[in-house]
Amino acid sequence: SLANAEKSQLEKELEAEKEEVETLRDNLRNRDKMMKDRIAMEESNRQEAERRMGGMSKKQMQSMEERAKSAEEEVEKSRKLVAEMRMAYTVALVQSRFLRKAMEKLNLITGVTKTENQSLSLRLSNAQKDLNKMEEETLNLKEELAKTKEKVAEAEEKVTHMKELVETMEEGIEER
Numbered sequence: 001s002l003a004n005a006e007k008s009q010l011e012k013e014l015e016a017e018k019e020e021v022e023t024l025r026d027n028l029r030n031r032d033k034m035m036k037d038r039i040a041m042e043e044s045n046r047q048e049a050e051r052r053m054g055g056m057s058k059k060q061m062q063s064m065e066e067r068a069k070s071a072e073e074e075v076e077k078s079r080k081l082v083a084e085m086r087m088a089y090t091v092a093l094v095q096s097r098f099l100r101k102a103m104e105k106l107n108l109i110t111g112v113t114k115t116e117n118q119s120l121s122l123r124l125s126n127a128q129k130d131l132n133k134m135e136e137e138t139l140n141l142k143e144e145l146a147k148t149k150e151k152v153a154e155a156e157e158k159v160t161h162m163k164e165l166v167e168t169m170e171e172g173i174e175e176r
Contacts, residue, residue, distance in 0.1 A: 007106055007120070014099050014130055017092060021137050024088050028144050031081050035074065035151050042071050042158055049165060064169070068162040075159060078152040085145045092138050100131050 049064055103124055 003106060007103070007123070010099055010102055010106070011123075011127065013095070014127060014134075017095050017099070018130065018134055018137075020088070021092055021134060021141065024085060024092075025137070025141055025144070028081075028085060028141065028148065031078065032144075032148055032151065035078055035148070035155060038071065038074050039151075039155055039158060042067065042155075042162065046158070046162055046165060049169070064162070064166050068159060068166055071155065071159045071162060075152055075155050078148065078155065082145055082149055082152065085141065085148070089138055089141055089145065092134070092141075096131050096134050096138070100128065103127050 045064075045067060
């Protein structure tokens with residue numbers, strides 16, 4: 001029947017939304033790991049630069065500046081990712097609300113027998129649980145976004161520190 005087809009379509013859309021949320025979470029985890037690795041590498045480079053600060057050549061100074069610039073670009077990419085994740089979170093939330101309301105309306109307008117109604121109620125209950133899980137996952141995603149924003153801020157601080165270090169080294173070279 002038409003109602004069952006609509007319900008089936010809504011269930012497919014719900015499944016697709018679940019997959020999209022999981023993909024977004026995976027992307028966020030991968031980006032987070034990349035940022036951690038990048039920050040660790042920059043910290044290691046900074047420590048090494050401080051250790052060798054006395055004998056730096058102009059080429060080495062340029063290399064340090066390039067790495068600082070690269071880190072700034074990574075921070076900008078992370079900012080863009082955070083904006084994309086916010087948008088994806090908003091879309092997922094709106095779609096989950098739409099699906100819930102559509103399932104409720106569909107249940108109201110279908111004139112089904114008692115047995116079919118019980119079956120649909122069970123499916124609706126399961127769909128409601130899935131929607132609740134999806135909303136919980138979107139909240140978790142929002143929390144992960146907040147953590148990523150904190151990490152971006154930390155990375156920005158490190159980039160600023162790198163710039164200051166490069167400027168200090170340049171001043172040291174100029175004084176020599």
